[in-house]
Amino acid sequence: IAGITQAPTSQILAAGRRMTLRCTQDMRHNAMYWYRQDLGLGLRLIHYSNTAGTTGKGEVPDGYSVSRANTDDFPLTLASAVPSQTSVYFCASSEGAGGNEQFFGPGTRLTVL
Amino acid sequence: GQNIDQPTEMTATEGAIVQINCTYQTSGFNGLFWYQQHAGEAPTFLSYNVLDGLEEKGRFSSFLSRSKGYSYLLLKELQMKDSASYLCAVLDSNYQLIWGAGTKLIIKP
Numbered sequence: 001i002a003g004i005t006q007a008p009t010s011q012i013l014a015a016g017r018r019m020t021l022r023c024t025q026d027m028r029h030n031a032m033y034w035y036r037q038d039l040g041l042g043l044r045l046i047h048y049s050n051t052a053g054t055t056g057k058g059e060v061p062d063g064y065s066v067s068r069a070n071t072d073d074f075p076l077t078l079a080s081a082v083p084s085q086t087s088v089y090f091c092a093s094s095e096g097a098g099g100n101e102q103f104f105g106p107g108t109r110l111t112v113l
Numbered sequence: 114g115q116n117i118d119q120p121t122e123m124t125a126t127e128g129a130i131v132q133i134n135c136t137y138q139t140s141g142f143n144g145l146f147w148y149q150q151h152a153g154e155a156p157t158f159l160s161y162n163v164l165d166g167l168e169e170k171g172r173f174s175s176f177l178s179r180s181k182g183y184s185y186l187l188l189k190e191l192q193m194k195d196s197a198s199y200l201c202a203v204l205d206s207n208y209q210l211i212w213g214a215g216t217k218l219i220i221k222p
Contacts, residue, residue, distance in 0.1 A: 042117065042200070042212030043156070058209065090155060098208040099144045099163060104155035 002026050006091050006105040013081050013112050021076045021108050023091030031097045032074040033058075034066060036087040037107075043090065049074055050097040081112045115139045117213035119201050124219045125191055133186045133199050133216045141206020147175050147186045148200040150215065156200055159186070188218075196220045 004025040013019050025032065030051045035043040045058030049068040063085060065077045074093075078085055089108045094100040116138045125131040137145070144163040148156040162168055162177035162184060174187040186199055198215040205211055 040214060042214045043202075043210075044212070045209055048209070099161065099204055101146075101158045101161065102210070104157070106155050 004091060004093055004103055004105040006089075006108050008108060009106070010109040011111070013078075013110065015082055015112055016080050019078045019081055019110070021078075021089055021091075021110070023074045023076070023105055024072050025074075025091075025093045025103075025105075026072065027093060027095075027103065028071060029093035029095050029103070030071070031094045031100070032068065033092045033094075033102065034064070034074070034076045035090045035092065036060065036085075037090060038087050046076065046089075048097075081110075083112045086110060086112045115203075115205065115211050117201055117203060117211055119199075119213040119216045121214070122217045122219065124221060125188075127191055127193060127220055127222050129191050130187065130189050131191060131218065133188070133201075133218065135184045135186070135201035135213060137182050137184070137201070137203045137211075137213075139203045139205045139211055142179060143204040143206070143208060145175075145177055145184050146202045146204070146210065147184075148202065150198045150200055152197070159199075191220050193220050193222070 007022045033048045034046040047066040049055045052071045091105040092102040094102045119135045147159040150156040160175040167176045200215045201213040202210045
């Protein structure tokens, strides 16, 4: 039972490069989320998807895009990375949107130089 | 604006009791979550309160007062493994989670 997985675990990236962070869940959850976590700040929502085929913008969506072609996968793409996108990225899923417990992946530590 | 406040850091002794407070001001309220996050790991769910009162789950309890915009997490019989950050999060009117910065709890022997 994997739950929710993310890849890569960590990455160092040159500014201006394109990067896709992968997220896969096997719990058949409808809702999925991408957060970034920076020191001294709370988790901030980047994008979310309440169900396959739909996506929405969170608190800090600029510079990021997502897609939700199926239930299991929710990749996050940085079109042209900038140093301010250096962060730890967590993918999460929940059975439905709203008052459901969110399950988190192990995170991707991204450094943009 | 939306705001979640919790202490940055707390220290407690093994075997003791500690209370971590969280106050919030959000656009709407659809419940409050507490998560635990060990250093370098992902957050894991501890509790969910949507009605006023105390919810007890083993050594951990969570309290909510909606009229005061206030919650606390109570940890009893502290163990060294309880050293972690504790995150408070509120589900707002759009059913999105607004997160506090977390409280780092240090347990001393």
